[in-house]
Amino acid sequence: MFRVLFFSLFLGTCYGQFPRACTDDLSLSTGRCCPLWPTADGTGSSCGEALGRGTCRQIQPDDSPHSPSYPYVGVDDRERWPTVYWNWTCECRDNFYGFDCSECKYGYVGPNCTERKVLIRRNIFDLSWWERRQFLRALDESKTTVSERWVIPVTPYVDFLTNGTKPAFANVTTYNVLAWMHYYVSRNVLLPDGGVFESVDFAHEGPVFLPWHRLFLLLWERELARFVDDENFAIPYWDWRGLDGCDDVCTDDFLGATPQNISGLLSNETVFSDWQVICTRDDEYDALRTVCDGSPEGPLLRNPGTVPDYSSLPTWQDVRDVLELDQYETPPYDRSANFSFVNTLEGFASPDGIASVRSYLHNAVHRFMNGTLSSVGSSANDPIFIIHHAYVDSIYEVWLRKFRPNVSALIAENAPIGHNRGSYMVPFIPLHTPEDFFTLTTDFGYEYDYLIVIDVAWWEDLGFLKFYGMLVGGMMIAGMLLVVTVATTRRFCCQARQIYRPKIRRIVRVPVGPDPAETESSGGETETTPLINKQEPQPRYAVVYL
Numbered sequence: 001m002f003r004v005l006f007f008s009l010f011l012g013t014c015y016g017q018f019p020r021a022c023t024d025d026l027s028l029s030t031g032r033c034c035p036l037w038p039t040a041d042g043t044g045s046s047c048g049e050a051l052g053r054g055t056c057r058q059i060q061p062d063d064s065p066h067s068p069s070y071p072y073v074g075v076d077d078r079e080r081w082p083t084v085y086w087n088w089t090c091e092c093r094d095n096f097y098g099f100d101c102s103e104c105k106y107g108y109v110g111p112n113c114t115e116r117k118v119l120i121r122r123n124i125f126d127l128s129w130w131e132r133r134q135f136l137r138a139l140d141e142s143k144t145t146v147s148e149r150w151v152i153p154v155t156p157y158v159d160f161l162t163n164g165t166k167p168a169f170a171n172v173t174t175y176n177v178l179a180w181m182h183y184y185v186s187r188n189v190l191l192p193d194g195g196v197f198e199s200v201d202f203a204h205e206g207p208v209f210l211p212w213h214r215l216f217l218l219l220w221e222r223e224l225a226r227f228v229d230d231e232n233f234a235i236p237y238w239d240w241r242g243l244d245g246c247d248d249v250c251t252d253d254f255l256g257a258t259p260q261n262i263s264g265l266l267s268n269e270t271v272f273s274d275w276q277v278i279c280t281r282d283d284e285y286d287a288l289r290t291v292c293d294g295s296p297e298g299p300l301l302r303n304p305g306t307v308p309d310y311s312s313l314p315t316w317q318d319v320r321d322v323l324e325l326d327q328y329e330t331p332p333y334d335r336s337a338n339f340s341f342v343n344t345l346e347g348f349a350s351p352d353g354i355a356s357v358r359s360y361l362h363n364a365v366h367r368f369m370n371g372t373l374s375s376v377g378s379s380a381n382d383p384i385f386i387i388h389h390a391y392v393d394s395i396y397e398v399w400l401r402k403f404r405p406n407v408s409a410l411i412a413e414n415a416p417i418g419h420n421r422g423s424y425m426v427p428f429i430p431l432h433t434p435e436d437f438f439t440l441t442t443d444f445g446y447e448y449d450y451l452i453v454i455d456v457a458w459w460e461d462l463g464f465l466k467f468y469g470m471l472v473g474g475m476m477i478a479g480m481l482l483v484v485t486v487a488t489t490r491r492f493c494c495q496a497r498q499i500y501r502p503k504i505r506r507i508v509r510v511p512v513g514p515d516p517a518e519t520e521s522s523g524g525e526t527e528t529t530p531l532i533n534k535q536e537p538q539p540r541y542a543v544v545y546l
Contacts, residue, residue: 017181017427019099020151022086023169031087032056033429035100047090047101054092054101059083059431062422064413069334070200076189077157078202078418081426084157085167089431099429106218107445109231117231119221119446121394124236124249124387126449132254135236138224139383140271143175145227150177154293158190172294174227176278178220182380183279183292185212185426196286202418202426204376205335207328207410209346210396211437212425213389218444219428220386234446237390240313240365246304255383256302264301264371272383275300280378292377300382301371310359310367314351318361321351323399328409334416341399345392362392394448397441401451407435 022033034056036044047054061080077084092101095113104113127135151169159165172180186204189197203212217235225233238249250258256270266273276296285291305311325341337343339353347363349355359367365388366374373382410421417423424431441447 017082017184017429018085018151018153018169019429020147020149022099022429023151023167028085028167031083031085033082033086033089033099035090037100047092048096052093053096054090056088057091058088059086059424061424062420062433064420064422066417066420066423067333067414070197070417072189072191072197075158075161075191076200077153077160078185078426081202081418081424082429082431084160086429089429092430097430106222107443117445118442119232119234120449120452121234121390121446122236122449124238124254127236134228134230134233135224136255136271138227138233139175141227142224143173143275145173146171147174147177150174152177152180152184152294154291156190156289156291158192158289161192170294172278174223176294178216178223179277179378179380180279180292180294181216181427182385183377186376187291188282188286190286190289190291194289200417201376204346205348206333206416206419207342207421208415208419208423208425208434210342210393211434214393214396214437214444215425215428215432217386217389217393218446221446235386235390237394237448238384238387239391240388241316241319243313245313246302246369249384249387250302250304255387256300258302258304262303264303265299266302272300275381277301277372277378277381280372280375280381282375282377302373302382302384303370304368305370307367307370310364310370313368314361314364318351319395322353322361323395323402325353326403328405329411329415333411333414333419345395345399362388393441394451397448397451400438400440405438407438410434410438 019033019035021027021035027033032046034046036046037048037050037053039045039050045051046056049055059082061083063080073079082089090099090101092098092105095105095108097103097105097113104110107116107118109115109117124132124135150172152172153167154170155165155167160167182203185202189200191197203209203216221233221235224235225231246258249255252267252269256272257267258264259267276298277300278294278297279292280297281292322341322344325339325344327339328341329343330337330340333340335343335346335348336355338349338355340349343349343355344351344353345361347359347361347366350358350360366379369382369384371382373379373384373388379385407421411419412421414420418426419434421435422433424433437444
C-alpha cells in the first residue's frame, strides 16, 4: 500500500531541466536537486533511495578544454552545466530514470521498469486518420496546458554576477517549455561589461548536434504521449527528400495550410493559426539585456519556398551522398569542418562534405520554410520542427548502423564549448553526455518503420494487395501459356500426321494365265487358276511407308 502511495504521488513527475521541485529557495541555496520521496518516519528519502531507485550524488563536470572559440569563463549559466544552479542531482539505479528517479529509462515500462517496449516512428503520411488526429491533439493540448513539472528561468545570469539577484522562474505551457529549451541552448551571452557574445551554441555547429536532438525528441515524445494517455504513442517523421514543396504537410489536415500571401500567416482552418510563439526577438533581448521570459510574441509564420536560394527541398541524392561520409566529425570540429558527417547533415557543408556558406540538408529545410522555423532560437515553435528533426534523426540512425562507430569518434577535447564527449548536454536534467546518445535507437526503445528488418515470408513482405495482384496476374499468364502450348501442340500433331501417315496399297489376287509359250504348245487353250476354296479371292494388303 505504501509503495502504491509512492507511485501515486510521483506518477506525474518527470525528468527535465529546471524541475519545479528543484527551484525552491532551499534547493537553490544548497545546490541540491534531489527531491524527497515520502517515508514512513516522515523524514523523506532523496531520489527514492529507500526504495532502491536512486541516490543523491555530487556532480563532477568534465573540465576537458574546449576550443578557443569561446574565450570566457564564468560569464554564462550554461558553462559547466548545471553547477550554477545545482551541484547535487539524482543518480538513478537500474532502469529507473528522471530527476527524482520516478520514471523508467527510455525503452522500459512497468512498475519496476523491467519490461522492454519499442515504439515505432512512422512517416506522417502513413498515419491513419485517427492517429493523425491524436498527434495534432497532443500538440495543441501541450501548447495550451501549463506545465505542472517545469518552469523556466527569466533572470539573466549577468544579473546574478553584477547585482546578486536571486533567480526568478516563470510558468509556461509544456510545449513552450520545450520551445524555450531550444532557444536557451542557442541564445547569445550577455557579458558583464555590457557586450554581447554571439558565437556560441551548446547544441548546434558541432559534434553534439545529433545526440542532443535525439535526446530532445525523446523528451518531447514522452511528454506528448501524456496528453493522449497512450503508451504506444510515437512522433512521426516527414520524409522531405525530393518533394516539390510543402503542399503535402502544409495543409489543414496536417500542420496548417499556408495561403499564397506574403504575410506568412496560417489558414484560419487550422488550430495552429491560434498559436502564439515565444523567444523570437533575440535582438530585442540583447538590446534590453534580458532573456526570453515565455511571453507570447505573435502568430506562427510560414512562407515556404519563397526564398530564391532555397525554393526546393533536399533531394534523394543529397541524402545518399551524406551517408557516404565515414567520419563523424573532423577538425576543427565546428561549422567549417570538411568531410564531417555531422557537419554535413546539419547543413554547413554540401552533401559531398565540403564546408560552405550556403545551407544544405537539415539547414536548408529550415531556410525553405521562411518563417518561424527559419531562426534557430524560434524554430521549435513550429510543430514542423518535430517531424523534420525526426527524419534527420533517422538519417543519423542509418549512418550509425552502417559504420558502427566507437565513442572515440566523438572528440574528447577542443570541440566548441558544450560539445566535448564528456560535457553534460545543456539543459537536461537528469544529466547526459553526447556519448550516451551516440548509439542505436533500439537502446532507447524506438525504431523507424523503414529500418525495421523482420524475418517474414516473401509473400508477407509484399503486402496483401501486391501479393494477390501478383497471384492473379501469375494465374492469368499461366493460363495464357497453357492455351498457347495446347494450340501449338495440336498444330504440330496435325502436321505430323499429314507427313508421317502410312500409305495403304491394296493387293488383290487375280487369275494368272499360262505362259504364252505354253499356250501355243497346247493348242491355244487357256485355263484359269481356280479361286481358293471356290470363294472370292481374299485381298491382301501391303503397308508401304513412303
